[in-house]
Amino acid sequence: MSLPDHVQDELASAFGARFSVKAADLSHYAGSETFHRARLPDAVIWPETTAEVSFILSLCNANRIPVIGWGTGTSLEGHALAIHGGITLDLSRMAAILEVRPEDMLAVVQPGVTREALNADLRATGLFFPVDPGANASLGGMASTRASGTTAVRYGTMRDNVLALEAVLADGRIIRAGSRAAKSSAGYDLTALLVGSEGTLAIITELVLRLQGQPEDVAAAVCAFDTLEHAVDCVTATIQSGIPMARIEFVDAETARAFNHYAGTTLPEKPHLLVEFHGSGESVRGDAARFGEIAGEFGGLGFDWASTAEERARLWKMRHGAYPACLSLRPGATALVTDICVPMSELAGAVTAARDDIREAGLLGPILGHVGDGNFHATILLDPENAEELAAAKRVATRMAERAIAVGGTISGEHGIGLGKRDLMALQHGEAGGVMAAIKRALDPNGIMNPGKLIPG
Incomplete structure (x- = not known):
């Protein structure tokens, strides 16, 4: 038009x-x-x-x-x-930090504020906003996709950290949902409805965000494993042991190779876990020691501890740069990125099956993810002009999604649906998909809000 x-x-x-x-x-x-x-x-x-x-x-x-x-x-x-x-x-341009209330541990921001800008502003308060998807995304975008990231295993996702919001509906009405109180039992949870709605119901124009206290002490490390299975089993055992991880990230051997190629690191080309602990000095040392014991049981090799803030920043910059690093393995490539999330007991099987599917399809697809909450990604590299490769990658991604649903998981742990997974929504939600479509029609009867996304049809 x-x-x-x-x-x-x-x-x-x-x-x-x-x-x-x-x-x-x-x-x-x-x-x-x-x-x-x-x-x-x-x-x-x-x-x-x-x-x-x-x-x-x-x-x-x-x-x-x-x-x-x-x-x-x-x-x-x-x-x-x-x-x-x-x-x-x-x-x-709607990028103002409108209010910070340290005593209530919350901030009020416009949607164009990025997570890095907010945390830079918060440095003097002793607080920080914990949701970290890697990219310096806007907080409005993060809310719209219900983003999470490396710290979700401890601090939760955007669902857990948006207390309230202001939004504009399709017909121009301005509404407020949620409150600044710690809890509420007053009516439908419209905040939760709009967080993750991907702009198909409203445009978010203001957010009230929950903040966290900056930890007294932080420790981070990288640890290699001989096999993918050992690394993933170590994650499961660590979570089941109750160690309060701040981050526990998995990268496979191909991703380690990508880091070395792109960032000049010297990681062994093996599967790795990247971990971080937050707390008091004593608790961090204790948690790190317990994790080291568990990792040793699964053959963990060569702990490399990042003992300073600068070393930790380099570690997580490397992890956050995984997408361009993976693309560098095939110059000129683009990618299809999967995003399934499964119960922890199903994690090892899901990751192994995904690896096998990618290999059988003759594709290159490094695997990594926020495995502390069962969420992992395959970055399937593609020639942007090769329709056969794209079709093969979509078949692999669909099989991954089908397996996730079969064990009680989900087709998207954090990236959202958009265009890419819209056709899988019926598979995951069944009749509930019709309820979502009815909500869409009720709030957007003329279908103007980000049409063609999230809801099939």
Whole structure:
């Protein structure tokens, strides 16, 4: 579609240089971090206030024009692509930290604030925001996809850390959901409904976030294992032992090779666990010692402890750079990234089966993940022009998803559904998918909110 002339004129008058239909501006919003691609949106707007978002949605709803929210563009499932045209709302200018209340351990932010910017602002308070997906994503985007990351095993996901929010519905109504209280039993949990809705129900314009105290002491280490099975079994045993891990990450031998190739590290090309402990000095030392004993039982080799803050930062920078590192194994490649999550008792079998499927398909797909909560990813490398490779990768990803569902798991632990997993929603949810579609119709009867994502149809 293209914008009606009267709509374009009204938006150009209202927003001036913050409204654009120039191809050079729109091209930024037609691609994603992975293989997903789409047409250009018809226009992009950079709103600065909730009132402006409300105005845009009211106008677009009256004219049945699609509206797609955009944070930093780091999503992996094509969430923010304008597959039906329409208007992209780039929320990056709504980037104010509105309030920090150390006594209540919360912060109030606009959606364009990134997690790194918030934590930089919090340094003097002794608090931090713990959800860490790796990319310097916007907090609005993280809420919209219900993101998590390396620290979820201890601090939870965005679901656990968004106390309240402000959002604009399709017809322009502004609502508030949740509260600043520690708990509430007052009506439907609209906060939980909108967190993870991927912009298909509303545009989030403000967030009240739960903060955590910065730990007294931190210790981190890397440990190699001879086999994938031993590394994953060590994770399961560690979690079952009750050791309060802050992070416990798995990378396979191919990912270790990618780190060495991309970042110049010298890791043995074996499976590894990357771990971190938070707490008092005494508790951190005790937890680390207990983990070392468990790792030794599974053949853990060569603990490399990061004893300073700078060394820990390098360790986690390496882990957060896993995606470009994996891409470097095949120059010019793009990727399909899987995201299944299974109960801990099923983790070893799921990871092993995924590895075998990738090999049998003749694909290169390093495996890594936040295995402390049963979530792992395969980064299946693809020639962007090779349709047969993409089809093969999709078949492998579907088998992984089917296995996850069969053991009580999920098709997405943190990346969300977007375009990439939309066709698997019926497999996971059955009749509940119809309930989700009914909610979508109730809140967005004209279907303007990020159409074609999350909900099939």
